[in-house]
Amino acid sequence: MQWVASLLMMLGTSLGVYGAASAYYVPIDAPDEVILNLTLNDDAGAKPGDNGVIVPVAKRGRQLDAAAIAELRKNAPGMPGQSPAWKYVRVKEFAWSRWPGKWYTAAGTLMLLGGALLARKTRGAVVAADDGSVVPISAMSVAELEADIEAILRQSQSAGAAKAICDLTDAIQKRWIKPLVRSQPAFISATGIGRAAEALSSLAAVERNLNRAWSAAADGYLEESIEALGDARIYCQSTREKLLKLERGT
Amino acid sequence: MTGKRYPEITWSSMVFGIFVGVLMNASMTYAGLKIGFTITGSAIAAVLGFGVLRGVLRRGSILEVNLAQTVASTVNTITSGIIFTVPVLFLINPEQPRGGVRLWLITLACAAGAVMGCAFIVPLRKQMIEIDRLRFPSGTAMSAILRAPGAGGKKSLVLIVAAIFAAILYYPTASTQLKWNGRHALGYSDQEWRLAMPEPAAAGDASAEANYQAQLHRVDHNRDGKGDLVLDGEEFHLGRLLGIPDFLALTLAISPLSFGAGYLSGRPGLMVLAGGVLAYWVLAPAAYLGGFMPPTVQDFQVTESARIGLTRPLGIGMLLGGATMGIVAALPAMRAAFKSIASATRITKRQDEMDLRTILLIAAPCAIVLFFAAHLTRTPGDSGWLGGLPFLAQNLVITVVGVVWIWFAGIIIAQCTGMTDWSPISGIALLTVVLVMLLGGASDTVGAVMVGATLCCAVTASADMMTDLKTGQLIGSIPRRQQMSQTLTAAIGPFVSMATLMLIISNNLEQTKSAEIARLANAPAAERAAAGEPKGIPIGPGTETPAPQATALLAVINGMQGGELPYALYGCGAVLGLLLGVGAFSGLGVLVGISMYLPFHSILTYGLGCVTQMIVAKVKGDDWAEEWGVPTCAGFVIGEGLLALGIAALALALPSLEKMF
Numbered sequence: 022m023q024w025v026a027s028l029l030m031m032l033g034t035s036l037g038v039y040g041a042a043s044a045y046y047v048p049i050d051a052p053d054e055v056i057l058n059l060t061l062n063d064d065a066g067a068k069p070g071d072n073g074v075i076v077p078v079a080k081r082g083r084q085l086d087a088a089a090i091a092e093l094r095k096n097a098p099g100m101p102g103q104s105p106a107w108k109y110v111r112v113k114e115f116a117w118s119r120w121p122g123k124w125y126t127a128a129g130t131l132m133l134l135g136g137a138l139l140a141r142k143t144r145g146a147v148v149a150a151d152d153g154s155v156v157p158i159s160a161m162s163v164a165e166l167e168a169d170i171e172a173i174l175r176q177s178q179s180a181g182a183a184k185a186i187c188d189l190t191d192a193i194q195k196r197w198i199k200p201l202v203r204s205q206p207a208f209i210s211a212t213g214i215g216r217a218a219e220a221l222s223s224l225a226a227v228e229r230n231l232n233r234a235w236s237a238a239a240d241g242y243l244e245e246s247i248e249a250l251g252d253a254r255i256y257c258q259s260t261r262e263k264l265l266k267l268e269r270g271t
Numbered sequence: 272m273t274g275k276r277y278p279e280i281t282w283s284s285m286v287f288g289i290f291v292g293v294l295m296n297a298s299m300t301y302a303g304l305k306i307g308f309t310i311t312g313s314a315i316a317a318v319l320g321f322g323v324l325r326g327v328l329r330r331g332s333i334l335e336v337n338l339a340q341t342v343a344s345t346v347n348t349i350t351s352g353i354i355f356t357v358p359v360l361f362l363i364n365p366e367q368p369r370g371g372v373r374l375w376l377i378t379l380a381c382a383a384g385a386v387m388g389c390a391f392i393v394p395l396r397k398q399m400i401e402i403d404r405l406r407f408p409s410g411t412a413m414s415a416i417l418r419a420p421g422a423g424g425k426k427s428l429v430l431i432v433a434a435i436f437a438a439i440l441y442y443p444t445a446s447t448q449l450k451w452n453g454r455h456a457l458g459y460s461d462q463e464w465r466l467a468m469p470e471p472a473a474a475g476d477a478s479a480e481a482n483y484q485a486q487l488h489r490v491d492h493n494r495d496g497k498g499d500l501v502l503d504g505e506e507f508h509l510g511r512l513l514g515i516p517d518f519l520a521l522t523l524a525i526s527p528l529s530f531g532a533g534y535l536s537g538r539p540g541l542m543v544l545a546g547g548v549l550a551y552w553v554l555a556p557a558a559y560l561g562g563f564m565p566p567t568v569q570d571f572q573v574t575e576s577a578r579i580g581l582t583r584p585l586g587i588g589m590l591l592g593g594a595t596m597g598i599v600a601a602l603p604a605m606r607a608a609f610k611s612i613a614s615a616t617r618i619t620k621r622q623d624e625m626d627l628r629t630i631l632l633i634a635a636p637c638a639i640v641l642f643f644a645a646h647l648t649r650t651p652g653d654s655g656w657l658g659g660l661p662f663l664a665q666n667l668v669i670t671v672v673g674v675v676w677i678w679f680a681g682i683i684i685a686q687c688t689g690m691t692d693w694s695p696i697s698g699i700a701l702l703t704v705v706l707v708m709l710l711g712g713a714s715d716t717v718g719a720v721m722v723g724a725t726l727c728c729a730v731t732a733s734a735d736m737m738t739d740l741k742t743g744q745l746i747g748s749i750p751r752r753q754q755m756s757q758t759l760t761a762a763i764g765p766f767v768s769m770a771t772l773m774l775i776i777s778n779n780l781e782q783t784k785s786a787e788i789a790r791l792a793n794a795p796a797a798e799r800a801a802a803g804e805p806k807g808i809p810i811g812p813g814t815e816t817p818a819p820q821a822t823a824l825l826a827v828i829n830g831m832q833g834g835e836l837p838y839a840l841y842g843c844g845a846v847l848g849l850l851l852g853v854g855a856f857s858g859l860g861v862l863v864g865i866s867m868y869l870p871f872h873s874i875l876t877y878g879l880g881c882v883t884q885m886i887v888a889k890v891k892g893d894d895w896a897e898e899w900g901v902p903t904c905a906g907f908v909i910g911e912g913l914l915a916l917g918i919a920a921l922a923l924a925l926p927s928l929e930k931m932f
Contacts, residue, residue: 038550038867064565108562109562115838129847141854199897214402221402229747232746237747239420
């Protein structure tokens with residue numbers, strides 16, 4: 022169903038935009054009472070000027086009186102590079118009754134609405150069916166992430182700890198953070214953004230503190246790096262508690 | 272370095288950031304007035320930070336350099352707020368007093384706006400960066416630059432090589448700004464890569480002559496007797512080369528920065544390309560072939576004509592509608608973020624976020640400054656929607672609307688920057704000016720420009736703050752420290768920009784006055800008498816700084832006064848943008864809107880970057896695409912950015928050097 026939704030949205034937008042674009046245009050062959058006394062908001066018509074240069078018949082800002090309309094209708098296009106089928110003039114005034122593409126826009130809007138609602142309905146299914154490079158956000162996966170951080174903390178007192186912290190936090194990023202982030206849309210879809218927000222924000226704090234541990238280790242500030250790893254672990258615990266609450270439905 | 276405090280906010284990072292920011296601000300003010308756009312300076316400041324803080328001063332941690340670039344970009348980025356709006360006052364009234372109280376009140380309002388923009392966006396960090404995980408391509412690139420020395424030699428090398436490559440590729444697009452003795456440096460156009468001219472038809476053969484004329488039109492649009500350029504300024508006209516009709520624009524911007532931003536955006540950025548295709552390969556040709564465009568618009572002018580008259584207003588409407596839907600969809604996340612900031616509960620011993628009380632304490636005085644600036648700069652009048660109210664009440668309403676609008680527009684711009692790296696500031700400034708003129712009357716140009724300038728400064732500060740916070744997230748900065756340093760220094764930028772603008776105006780007046788005196792010296796006496804005493808031109812057409820964005824804004828103001836604004840297009844765009852956001856992805860309206868708003872050649876290059884990322888990820892895997900693609904694209908961003916700044920600074924210095932030698 023997702024492709025039907027996308028198709029409807031694409032067609033709806035195209036149709037809507039096409040119709041909307043004509044909002045300020047009036048056909049040059051419209052009845053006189055419709056076109057008379059309107060003000061041009063773009064040049065209109067074309068005729069050869071001096072030295073073969075094409076010049077407009079009526080300039081922007083001119084009011085369309087009977088003489089101007091007659092002159093515009095008389096001058097048909099037909100020069101190289103010109104619009105092949107010039108039919109409309111652009112005016113300043115807008116009127117629903119004059120709008121040539123109003124039904125295109127109305128139809129496009131309805132199609133877009135239908136497509137959008139369909140896309141919304143099928144969103145969860147599509148996200149959940151994403152490829153296998155994701156780790157679902159759950160209390161269990163965060164507990165495993167926490168265990169990995171604890172393992173780094175245990176190694177942080179050994180020689181060459183700074184280099185080890187950089188390597189191990191890089192590994193955690195690849196093993197946990199990126200795959201967890203990839204599953205975020207599915208998690209939001211299943212939980213609702215309001216309920217998911219707190220847990221996701223807490224998980225982001227884990228990531229930020231891991232990044233801080235990496236930066237401090239790369240700069241040679243081992244104590245700061247260890248402190249940041251400690252903070253990452255605390256945020257892991259907090260995330261896990263929030264996820265457990267969500268999983269229990271409390 | 273056991274036991275030593277990890278340096279983050281330090282005197283050296285703050286002073287260095289302000290110093291670099293002021294230099295970049297002055298250069299960008301000039302460049303923006305000359306060529307119409309500015310670049311954010313985060314990447315440049317980051318590289319300079321490494322060079323100076325780490326290389327020369329032998330200090331500077333990753334986070335300290337990040338703080339320096341955060342401050343530098345804050346001081347610099349606000350430039351656009353001033354240069355897109357304030358020159359309008361001089362375009363309307365060339366005798367506008369320079370350095371008058373009114374102008375400095377506007378500057379004060381801009382400074383207040385910039386601080387307010389920083390404060391207002393703070394509560395949205397959690398929603399945009401932690402929950403929505405917007406990509407902020409420049410912010411991501413910055414983190415790659417900052418991490419490069421610690422990430423290993425190979426990645427640093429990749430970044431440097433990419434930066435050099437980008438600079439070489441970009442140089443000929445910008446080099447023509449460098450002039451010496453009336454001659455400019457060679458650029459791509461000077462390569463004279465042209466389409467071949469057709470053979471003339473034999474005399475007397477009518478059909479061969481018609482065929483020749485048709486072919487001639489395809490290769491020589493401006494009828495200068497030479498084939499059209501394939502490489503023209505910053506554009507590569509691939510469509511011309513392939514013989515594709517000119518109303519179907521197939522032109523790429525020669526911009527490694529746009530390509531890099533596209534790569535860093537990845538698959539989500541593809542929606543921008545889709546929107547561009549809809550605007551320029553569907554709507555523009557349909558309008559042309561359907562007979563909507565005046566016959567004076569020739570096929571090679573279709574894209575630009577459609578952009579100005581149709582797709583841009585629709586795009587602005589879509590941005591508004593899309594952003595509204597984005598805000599509605601994000602309300603639960605925003606509520607959670609506000610709740611967490613308001614409760615100020617600390618999970619660890621550090622306070623991560625600026626608290627709500629501080630935000631209000633910062634924003635309230637700024638709103639008061641805005642009110643007084645409005646009250647003292649606006650002209651009392653009884654037209655507009657607020658015409659029936661006393662003047663004081665009018666200004667109070669305009670202040671309240673302005674503050675709410677700053678918050679709303681800040682979110683729009685931050686979302687756009689987060690998703691694409693582009694911020695449609697001029698479009699938002701345009702809407703602001705229209706809004707104030709509707710409220711205060713169409714004749715209230717000064718008031719409208721003042722609020723427009725304030726809003727521009729506010730939203731650029733918001734977008735810049737969010738980009739820097741994204742970098743901070745990726746390298747582990749404490750958000751509160753970045754938020755505080757940025758809020759404290761945001762007020763500097765408007766004063767630097769305004770001072771530079773006044774300097775440029777003085778210089779323009781002097782130069783144009785001398786030129787006029789020289790011209791009149793050889794003119795007949797009657798002409799001299801009619802011309803009177805030459806006064807000079809402060810800014811705009813006829814000077815070295817044409818101020819294209821301000822000129823465009825002036826056209827909108829004139830259009831507004833003449834009742835020419837396409838409100839129906841804004842409205843239709845808003846409805847479509849809103850509905851696009853109802854679907855699976857609430858930011859879709861914003862993405863399609865921005866693609867309809869921007870020129871297509873930039874979008875194509877950006878889209879090429881997105882497609883490249885998808886291909887690389889497919890072939891080499893997501894991790895490889897990230898690990899090597901990010902430093903490469905960070906190099907592209909920095910190579911073009913550094914060179915653009917260098918050229919702008921040199922262009923500013925060359926006229927003085929020319930006089931000296």
